[in-house]
Amino acid sequence: MFTDPVKNLKQLGLRDDMIVADLGAGTGFYTIAAGSLVPMGKVYAVEIIKDYIITIKDKAHGAHLSNIECLWGDVEKIGGTKIKDGIVDAVIASNILFQVEDKEKFILEVKRILKVGGKVLLVDWAEASPVGPNKEKCISKEKTLALFSKRNFVLEREIDAGEHHYGMILINKNI
Numbered sequence: 270m271f272t273d274p275v276k277n278l279k280q281l282g283l284r285d286d287m288i289v290a291d292l293g294a295g296t297g298f299y300t301i302a303a304g305s306l307v308p309m310g311k312v313y314a315v316e317i318i319k320d321y322i323i324t325i326k327d328k329a330h331g332a333h334l335s336n337i338e339c340l341w342g343d344v345e346k347i348g349g350t351k352i353k354d355g356i357v358d359a360v361i362a363s364n365i366l367f368q369v370e371d372k373e374k375f376i377l378e379v380k381r382i383l384k385v386g387g388k389v390l391l392v393d394w395a396e397a398s399p400v401g402p403n404k405e406k407c408i409s410k411e412k413t414l415a416l417f418s419k420r421n422f423v424l425e426r427e428i429d430a431g432e433h434h435y436g437m438i439l440i441n442k443n444i
Contacts, residue, residue, distance in 0.1 A: 272431040274302040287358040293365030297325035304334040352382045363392040389439040410435040
């Protein structure tokens, strides 16, 4: 693993009763870590690959976490996550932005589910990384920030997300 989910999530300032959405959850590295950090809250793991949903469910069961709900969904469609409007305290977007074709719709879906004042932990591949996706697929942190800023997200701070990644915490300022 090239980035540490627990270290990154601790920088997000999660409370034990928060509602968190892990968008493009993959096999659940961030989902499981978040589930442990919000024991009285809830974590939605949204993934489009059905086999990964099974993997996450198995990992949650093995970790004795009952606060994780797995959702098959498309993060590039408005309403595609199947999460209600404005109920999420924090969104995790790790290693997904470079894969998303419709970045605008992705950001609108994040905005739709996130409470005003809610936060986004965004971690993605650095352009200069010798591992990970090819450089053409990577999206710079400057471009990422510009895309989110256009939708009234503000940068709270950048975080150290590891040697091959950049990380930032963004705040949803308004609807």
